[in-house]
Amino acid sequence: MSGTENQPITDLGTLKALAHPLRMQLYRGLCVARTATASQLAEQVDEAVSLVSYHLRKLAEHGLIEAADPRSGDARERWWQPSSQGVSIRDKDFRDAPERAAAHLAATRLFHRQRSDMYRHYLDERLTWGPEWNSATSDNESLLRLTAGELAELSVELLALAKKYDEKGRAAEAAGDTEGRENVALHALAFPFRT
Secondary structure: OOOOOEEEEOOHHHHHHHOOHHHHHHHHHHHHHOOEEHHHHHHHHOOOHHHHHHHHHHHHHOOOEEEOOOOOOOOOOOEEEEOOOEEEEOHHHOOOOHHHHHHHHHHHHHHHHHHHHHHHHHHHHHHHHOHHHHHHOOOOOOOOOOOHHHHHHHHHHHHHHHHHHHHHHHHHHHOOOOOOOOOOOOOOOOOOOOO
């Protein structure tokens, strides 16, 4: 991974490249695995290797992923990695034209649909995780009265807290502390609403 920060997506082409359902699955899978081959990812998403390879090349064309150092002696295997720690897509970068706003809305809906699917999958498997993991998970709702500035501040603090725990977990894993460590998805939504 050449970048350690989130890559801002501001152009329509990159947004559309990532907003393809299979590409987003592959990108997310690659972020979790950190490095993988098309064959490994194809097995995860239950698709043909040739199709996965095509979509990985599309993600690479837009700078979202890049070639990684080989992890095996097989020279035919091409390894991939995310080009940054993640991506950030901001509404303000797509408000300037109806087509850009519509693409941003469609992408956001796809991302949230996939996140909801991840959570539903966890709920369906919940009994297989055991009591310590089920007790550690959270499903909270807080109804707050905030200004737009306070909401922005809260969002920044939540992101910083998640980053702190990600760095802590990665450092521990790099030091060999892998016992009991699992992938964890943290989805935090914060938005205004009227009753």
